[in-house]
Amino acid sequence: MPDPVDPAIVKKAEELRSALHRHNYRYYVLDDPEISDAEYDRLMQALIKLERDYPALVSPDSPTARVGAPPLAKFDTIAHTLPMLSLDNGFSDADILEFDNRVKRFLKTQEEIIYTAEPKMDGVAVELVYENGRLITGATRGDGRTGEVITANLRTIASVPFLIQTDYLPTIPSRLEVRGEVFIGIEVFQQLNQERVEQNLPPFANPRNAAAGSLRQLDSKITAQRPLEIFFYGVGIITDYAFHTHWALLQALKGWGFRINPLIRPQITIRQALEYYRALMAMRHSLSYDIDGMVIKVDSLPRQRQMGATTRSPRWAIAYKFQALQETTVLENIEVQVGRTGVLTPVACLRPVQVGGVVVSRATLHNEDEIAKKDIRIGDTVLVQRAGDVIPEVVKVVVSGRVGTEMQFKMPSNCPVCGSSVVRLEGEAATRCINSRCSAQIKERIKHFASKGAFDIDGLGDKLVDQLVGRGFLRSYADLFDLDEQTLAGLERMGPKSAANLKKALESSKSISWARFLYALGIRHVGEHVAALLASCFQNLEELMHCPAAELEAVEGVGPVVAESIVNFFNQESNRQAIKQLLAGGVQIELEASKKTGRLAGKVFVLTGTLQGFTRRQAQEMIAAAGGKVGGAVSRNTDFVVVGDSPGSKLDRARNLGVEIIDETMFREMLGLRPELPEKGG
């Protein structure tokens, strides 16, 4: 027999437990914590210590008992007292209005039906059984009649109460079977997958799979490391109570300590439910968890009983599903595309399939490694995903769908367009065609040059570019401005009018801002953002073309790879030639733009003392390039005085006039430069 524990210690442990239960409730159920996370951790640590020092205090209902139990050999199964049914699905407003009519017909009423609508959580359905207020078992839905007992796993979920709370509704049902959906937050899911990839484990396809996989662990200590969550949405058996509405039931559950989704819309008409559906769809992507639709339930519980269920689903509820963002289809072929910089991108040609309301027939496969990692073969059945406006991608292969005739993909050893050999540099995932005269590259470079963020040439579509390059009228973007109307008018699907329009568009695009011009050149790694940075730091093209890599790297946002790429670009004779041709053809770079839009636009600087990172001339040029002015003497019009080592009398004058004084670090920051690295040992 262990020694009896000092009553004062027992009391202390009880106080800690009840405080932790209460704070858990405030945090997870009410979403209104009273104490900080740190304070909560301190209370928890205190309880853990007490239970460690006095093992006799350990209890299965203690808030410390969320760390998992000894591993199981297999899961037991358990029969649900009442079957856990599925839901009927609707996919359009018409389906939902038809459901509403069915309900009215069944209830023999013309009157408006009151519903409660809830987000449909995309997770795993579970049932928890409480006897006299204590959690006894927890199980999966299974086949609806019997599920697997996963009590230890469910007990690791912080928002699953061990004990029913009695502060709000003092009578505890002697038996309560409460049902809900276990899920994993999107951020946690992404982090988990990242860890798995680092450990060479296959990533989960989506948060639902991650939640299911985490919940079905024989070792609940693993489950305990996965921050699962739960929302409760209904009950099986509940004794001692006869609620009149579903909403009242949910309120009672909340009072007892069960987490209810705060987005639930209680007691609304079918029209309001349809509006709510649209609201949910709009917020879908900003929620921290996945939902796949809305569930509409007849709110009156007597009416629910009156309507009953089929063997599959209740007649009083329907799920209004969102369009799926993932679908399976067959990958019929893999094509290789050649991009602007020569990168060969394998593209999946898919049997067309609706994903999220859009027909998808192609998806990027990124590169060779990606295909090998996912073991994607031609002929495979694959899971395809589309998220927002991004390019569809293949999530994974449905391996069970393989029949043995699938074929491995091999990256070609020659460019599929120009036939020259391709290279894959060490440490790079990309395979490249190194022939800069490859017609695919030329076409893509021209399309980029004409695109919105660059020269924005109206009427120069992809098809036209293909034709112009294919027929030898364009060898580079520099030839664009030399095209004559006659040539254009003679092309397929062109006539004198569209030729004249295009020529006009070409003419008016000739005057272009410095940043857009830089972007249009198509220098590898120089996107719109980097182009804008460079444009604000360099006065003109001449200056940038002659800038060594080391100096380029001083620009915040420009690393060694980008710097090298810029230097390489300007080192190539063909590129210098193209630029010459553009300028000779009348392209006007509007350097003036930086005077108005540069980061230092309109500001007057005076320099005094020696700067570490710049010569005086460089500093002056940087200010000018960013749209600022450099003054010789400090006056009331001076905005900033930049002070280096051993400053002169300008500093005193700045002080007297109250002009803002900045040091070199501040100055660099204003220019958008990285702070100078500190000296070694400094």
Ligand code: IVH
């Ligand atoms: S009520 C008898 N409410 O959807 C009706 N289900 O396809 C029981 N689900 O197995 C379900 N969110 O896993 C209900 N707010 C919600 C739900 C929800 C998600 C799941 C649940 C069920 C499946 C039915």
